[in-house]
Amino acid sequence: MVKSLKKLIEQVAKDKNLPEWVVEKSLKNAIALAIKKDRRVREDLEVHLEDDHIRVCIVRKKNGEIVKLPLDISTEDVNRIAAYAAKEEFLRELEKAEEERGYLEYLEREGEIVFGIVRKITEEGDVIVDLGKVLGILPKREQIRKEEYKQGSRLKALLLSVSRRKGKYEIILSRTHPKFLKKLIEHEVPEVARGDVVIKAIVREPGERAKVLVHSEDSKIDPVGVVVGIRGSRIVPISEELSGERIDVIKWTSDDEELIRRSISPAPVSKIRLDRRNKKAEVAVPKEKLSLAIGRHGVNVKLANRITGWHIDVMSEEDFEALMRL
Incomplete structure (x- = not known):
């Protein structure tokens, strides 16, 4: 026997x-x-x-x-x-x-990009994804809000975590995590994958806007140009993958004032006053560029706050001058 x-x-x-x-x-x-x-x-x-x-x-x-x-x-x-x-x-x-x-x-592939087929959308709005041998879950909280997922369609996502609950494994996917954008850039930009250009930080409002802070120790390399590509050839496909998410690529600097200027991009900054003790910055932009600096629903300035670590108060040049006179 x-x-x-x-x-x-x-x-x-x-x-x-x-x-x-x-x-x-x-x-x-x-x-x-x-x-x-x-x-x-x-x-x-x-x-x-x-x-x-x-x-x-x-x-x-x-x-x-x-x-x-x-x-x-x-x-x-x-x-x-x-x-x-x-x-x-x-x-x-x-x-x-x-x-x-x-x-x-899949546990060994945590933090990587995976591909799958949408098999089901649950009543709660979670998406069940067939990854081949196993199923993954793209929870509603990890979905880009404006996206619609259809049964049978292909899906690309970050493998966020593999956990075991009540004796069963669960693979959680994400399309909103900053690391998903980082991995997309690494796939598209060989210089980032090799480490010639380093991503210092990423902040996102998924599907709306993202800011990516880049740096290179090699003075001959323009890290922004490398990531964006000629006429946007590298960043545009990434933006399209993220349902049109606008991606601002910013060159890192240790100079706080200059970093704040760059973070408010695409709006031009004319004057800045820093309160280093409280990490607050008052920033002046031309009146006609104020809405651009703040961004739709305040997204641009909100992301600038997060990527610099400063609380940034954006105002018109006129309001800035009036504040200086107080």
Whole structure:
């Protein structure tokens, strides 16, 4: 009996391209489950495939220690149940093992971009994505608000996390995380992937606007030009992938005042007053450029605040002069 089971393990491992220990574990679990059902045993069972017989133990906790006791069951019964388990329960256990391996493969890919097919949209608005061997979830909170997802359509997203809940794995995807934009840039711009240009920070209002702070130690490299590309050839495809999200690429500097000027782009800044103690900045722009500096729904200045770490108060040149006179 044991020899035939071991041959079965070898064959299945070969056919399924799984390690033998994974297949053996699945078979032992299947035998344990079948015995529990047949003998109505509630305790945990442990199965050992010895040289010429199958040994089954009841696993109990006693005074904080794990105690293993032989199960009172005949060899004939064990063999009969094991033969049944090898046919029925084993397949289910093996499916679980294959699924687990699939999720573990994705665990190693956390923080990478993955591709999938939209399989279902739940009542809550979450998107179930077929990644091949496993399913991922693009929760509503991780979706770009203006996007609509249709069953059967292809989807690109960041593999945000792989976690285990109640014995089941869960893959969470994101299209709103700053790291998704970072990875898209790395894919599009070889200089970023190589490290010649470094992304210092990214802030986003998903689907609306993003600001990317870039730097290069090589004075011959223009980090902004490299990331944007000739006539926007590199940044435009990324913007299109993000449903038209406007991406401002800003050259990093250690000079706070200059960094604030650059962060308000595309609006020109004429004057700045800094309160270094409270990290507050009052910024003057031409009156006709005020709405551009603030941005739709205040998004431009909000992102400038986040990427610089300063609280920026944008105003017209006239209001700035009046404030200076106070």
